[in-house]
Amino acid sequence: MQQQMAATVEEQMMVKAIREELPWESLPKRIQATVVSKEDWHRRIVDYCVRKRLPWTSCFARKVCKEGEYYEELTRYLRRNLALYPYHLADYICRVMRISPFRYYCDVLFEAMKNEQPYDSIPNFSAADALRITGVGRNEFIDIMNKCRSKIMWKLSKSIAKELLPGLPADLAIEPWWGVRFVNFTLEEFKKLSEEETSAIDKISKEEVNSYVLFDPEVINGLYKRGMVYFDVPVYPDDRFRVLDSSFRRIMGSSNILKLGYNFQCDLHQLSQSYGELKCFQYYEMLLDIQKLFKGATGGLSGLSKKILGAGLNKTRRNSNWEERPLSQNQKEYAALDAVVLVHIFHHVKGQSQFGVTEGCKVEWKSHIVSQVNSSRSPLRF
Numbered sequence: 001m002q003q004q005m006a007a008t009v010e011e012q013m014m015v016k017a018i019r020e021e022l023p024w025e026s027l028p029k030r031i032q033a034t035v036v037s038k039e040d041w042h043r044r045i046v047d048y049c050v051r052k053r054l055p056w057t058s059c060f061a062r063k064v065c066k067e068g069e070y071y072e073e074l075t076r077y078l079r080r081n082l083a084l085y086p087y088h089l090a091d092y093i094c095r096v097m098r099i100s101p102f103r104y105y106c107d108v109l110f111e112a113m114k115n116e117q118p119y120d121s122i123p124n125f126s127a128a129d130a131l132r133i134t135g136v137g138r139n140e141f142i143d144i145m146n147k148c149r150s151k152i153m154w155k156l157s158k159s160i161a162k163e164l165l166p167g168l169p170a171d172l173a174i175e176p177w178w179g180v181r182f183v184n185f186t187l188e189e190f191k192k193l194s195e196e197e198t199s200a201i202d203k204i205s206k207e208e209v210n211s212y213v214l215f216d217p218e219v220i221n222g223l224y225k226r227g228m229v230y231f232d233v234p235v236y237p238d239d240r241f242r243v244l245d246s247s248f249r250r251i252m253g254s255s256n257i258l259k260l261g262y263n264f265q266c267d268l269h270q271l272s273q274s275y276g277e278l279k280c281f282q283y284y285e286m287l288l289d290i291q292k293l294f295k296g297a298t299g300g301l302s303g304l305s306k307k308i309l310g311a312g313l314n315k316t317r318r319n320s321n322w323e324e325r326p327l328s329q330n331q332k333e334y335a336a337l338d339a340v341v342l343v344h345i346f347h348h349v350k351g352q353s354q355f356g357v358t359e360g361c362k363v364e365w366k367s368h369i370v371s372q373v374n375s376s377r378s379p380l381r382f
Contacts, residue, residue, distance in 0.1 A: 008035055011321050012221070018048050021060045031068045050074045051324065053086050061113070075099060081326065082122045083109050084129060087233070094230045095183050102169040104228065105130040109165060113145060114158035123202060135170035170226050176213035176319065179232035180204055180220055197223055204229070253307035258369070260342040262301045264289045285371040290342055293349075293367050308345050 006113055013031055024038040035041045042064040049061040049070070056062050056070045065073075071092055078086060085101045086093060093099050103129075109130060112122055119141045122130070122137040136144075144164045148154045176267055182204050193201065198217045204210050212220060212231070222228040261267060265289060271281040299312070306312035317334040349365060 005259065008320055014044065015048065015321060018045055018060055021063065030060075046070065046073060047299055050077050051326075053078075053089065055089060056092070068097075075104070076309045079104070079107050079111055082112060084123070084248070085125050085133075090230055091181075095172070096182065098183055098227065100169075100183075100230060101129070101133045102349075104135050105136075106165050109134065109141065110158075110162045113141075113161040123358065130170070131375045133169055134166050136166065162265060172224070174212050174217075174221075174231065176211060180210045180212055180215060180229055181232050182223075182229045183227065185228055188372075189327065193228075194219075197228075201228075201326050242330060245278045245280050248278070249283075250285045252280050252340050255371075257286060259284065260285045260346055261287065262288050262304075262338075262342060264291075283372055286369055287371065288346070288365070288369050291346055293365060301341065304345065305341050308348055309341070 010030065014035075015027060017027055017031060024032075024035075024041045027035070027041065030177075035044065046061050046062050049056075049059040050073055052059075053074070054061070056067045061070050071089070073091060074086070074089075077083075085104050087101075094101075096319070105126075108118065108122070111118070119127070121137050144161060147157075147164060148161050151222070154160055168223065182201050190198075190201075196216065200215055200219045201221065203215070207214070221231060224231070252259065267279050268284070272278075275281065290304070292308075299306070302313040302315055314334070317328075317330050320328070320331060356380055
């Protein structure tokens with residue numbers, strides 16, 4: 001336990017040092033004792049920036065490695081983890097490295113296939129985007145794998161799978177306001193462009209506004225299919241998460257959905273502070289804070305779980321690095337367990353019209369359901 005805590009503290013100190021862009025010579029002695037050399041420190045810097053998908057131009061990695069080396073390492077990491085395409089880095093990865101979303105997802109699918117991983121091993125967002133870009137979904141993936149396994153050479157050469165993947169991107173639903181950008185193509189590629197395509201490329205290079213609606217869609221689609229252009233979806237500081245906000249508002253504001261929490265008011269306050277532009281965390285209906293039902297319980301949610309269900313929660317991952325991506329399996333299980341245990345506690349008591357909060361004190365759980373319909377009114381009790 002003490003070793004785990006020590007490791008966690010050192011991890012946090014390293015993250016802080018990387019964010020402050022401390023060189024090897026300025027590191028605290030405790031970190032220098034862990035990091036064996038200056039080269040090792042540089043490697044940890046790159047690893048951190050890669051896992052965060054940070055742009056080379058604005059992260060600490062720019063001081064310890066070349067831009068090309070950094071993005072090569074980043075794309076290897078993403079492929080290995082079957083991760084979502086880094087659209088925010090397309091200006092280099094797509095334009096300079098010529099790794100389009102289509103090429104990237106073909107590599108991701110091949111990575112899973114050559115290792116004979118099941119389709120479900122691909123993260124949901126990656127799988128959905130790969131389907132959108134390549135046209136390969138669960139059924140197509142399974143069909144390709146069945147064809148591969150039926151071939152005698154499959155065990156000797158996994159490249160068979162790559163040959164069965166699509167050669168061109170799927171038809172893409174392109175919004176009129178998407179920006180059109182061209183890649184760094186070669187002179188030979190430029191010579192093969194048609195007159196209309198050359199004119200489009202010339203227009204892209206000269207115009208400040210390059211919305212898709214301004215071009216001949218057939219010309220742009222043809223260039224896109226050949227990997228000559230890519231699309232930029234502009235996101236501005238005043239944009240809002242409308243879909244996320246509306247979805248959560250339907251849940252939080254529904255009088256038909258009972259929301260369970262533990263010290264819920266604190267969580268809502270943190271969420272509203274972090275996402276002030278979202279209204280979904282400011283008002284709610286049908287909220288039951290389990291903590292308020294057991295005011296005499298000690299040990300937090302873990303103690304309550306042990307009292308009601310007979311088993312506590314392992315809280316050793318609470319102080320781990322939650323800004324790390326991807327989250328570890330232990331962190332995911334910790335987060336999920338914190339939520340699901342509330343459901344089990346609720347199911348344990350909901351069938352009882354009354355249950356003990358403290359010795360000699362009985363309450364109706366329904367009387368603790370609260371709502372806050374606007375910011376000027378106090379919570380309503382049912």
